[in-house]
Amino acid sequence: MGYFRENIEKMAGYEPGFQPKDADAVKLNTNENPYPPSPKAIEAIKNITGEQLRRYPQPTADTFRETAAEILGVEAENIICVNGGDELLNMTIRAFCDEGRSVAYPTPTYSLCSVLAQIANCPAVEIPFDEEFNLPAKLASSGAALTIICNPNAPSGTFIPKEELSQLAEELKGKSIVLIDEAYVDFAEDNCLELIKKFDNVIILRTMSKGYSLAGLRFGFGIANEKIINGLNKVKDSYNVDAAAIAGATAAIEDQQYFKNNVKKIKIERKFLTEKLTELGFEVPASQTNFVFAKPLKMRAIDIYEKLKDRNIYVRYWAYPDIKDKLRITVGTGEQNEKLIRALKEILSEG
Numbered sequence: 001m002g003y004f005r006e007n008i009e010k011m012a013g014y015e016p017g018f019q020p021k022d023a024d025a026v027k028l029n030t031n032e033n034p035y036p037p038s039p040k041a042i043e044a045i046k047n048i049t050g051e052q053l054r055r056y057p058q059p060t061a062d063t064f065r066e067t068a069a070e071i072l073g074v075e076a077e078n079i080i081c082v083n084g085g086d087e088l089l090n091m092t093i094r095a096f097c098d099e100g101r102s103v104a105y106p107t108p109t110y111s112l113c114s115v116l117a118q119i120a121n122c123p124a125v126e127i128p129f130d131e132e133f134n135l136p137a138k139l140a141s142s143g144a145a146l147t148i149i150c151n152p153n154a155p156s157g158t159f160i161p162k163e164e165l166s167q168l169a170e171e172l173k174g175k176s177i178v179l180i181d182e183a184y185v186d187f188a189e190d191n192c193l194e195l196i197k198k199f200d201n202v203i204i205l206r207t208m209s210k211g212y213s214l215a216g217l218r219f220g221f222g223i224a225n226e227k228i229i230n231g232l233n234k235v236k237d238s239y240n241v242d243a244a245a246i247a248g249a250t251a252a253i254e255d256q257q258y259f260k261n262n263v264k265k266i267k268i269e270r271k272f273l274t275e276k277l278t279e280l281g282f283e284v285p286a287s288q289t290n291f292v293f294a295k296p297l298k299m300r301a302i303d304i305y306e307k308l309k310d311r312n313i314y315v316r317y318w319a320y321p322d323i324k325d326k327l328r329i330t331v332g333t334g335e336q337n338e339k340l341i342r343a344l345k346e347i348l349s350e351g
């Protein structure tokens, strides 16, 4: 018998996107925001005192909850703060799933879902999306205790209308928690926040990593009815978010004007990238995120990925059968996107 539990011995673990050390690299592989965070967030972190670090942080990050609640039009009691949205995914699996209680999600989606299921040793009911990434009807009858919908979805960048997720929540009432992972919602046309007022089984996941440019800070939050939040609080680590993260995240979410301006710039760049890639012979479905999921029609995705890497440009490629013909490309700054397009022109002309 090995030291590890059998499921841990057998599993591979989550594979994060490559982090090049070279500062000149064009890094379009992990959906970070290409613009810096709000100067007010940086200032707030700089102003952390020794006394604040000596003491434990306020365990539920109430200053953030109160600030975010006001901006979002919910109550502070509807919010739980987490050490990155990933922690909320982890907590919900711990809270709702075990060997006999499964998790269900459509695929392809965020690969962390299957990794967390393997760690928990809970069955994962994976239901493939159709070609258009519509909500699979079978999710309503999967028998899972937890249903995760990433919306907008990664890596497809597609969005399922709120009405359809409302319908799913209704069908799963009393049977399954519906966790809507809105990590990319800042770049989408709509969101599902209002569903937490109608349903006792809906949890919304949000993160400060993407729209607010704070991936390095590790701060996210869940929004749900108070009973769910209280239950999740039993599962969380006592001091899961640190003093610096609370201060930085609170200042960042307060600075809505800075945030909205960055989102606007990214949407403009997303349009540019989509048009240029289409001209170069990629199939690029409309994206509601800060990345595009592009299918090259003239060359293999893996070859383009490798040749971009040789030019110090990093995009994301997966060798999974259902997505191995596509590249996920983060929307960068205007300059980064131009560099990418120039490199792609060269690569495609060389063949």
Ligand SMILES: *Cc1c(COP(=O)(O)O)cnc(C)c1O
Residues within 6 Å of the ligand: 031, 083, 084, 085, 086, 087, 110, 150, 154, 181, 183, 206, 207, 208, 209, 210, 215, 218, 219, 220
């Ligand atoms: C980025 C992301 C998250 C949350 O990431 P954190 O950095 O941990 O907040 C959750 N789900 C998806 C699909 C993501 O891309």
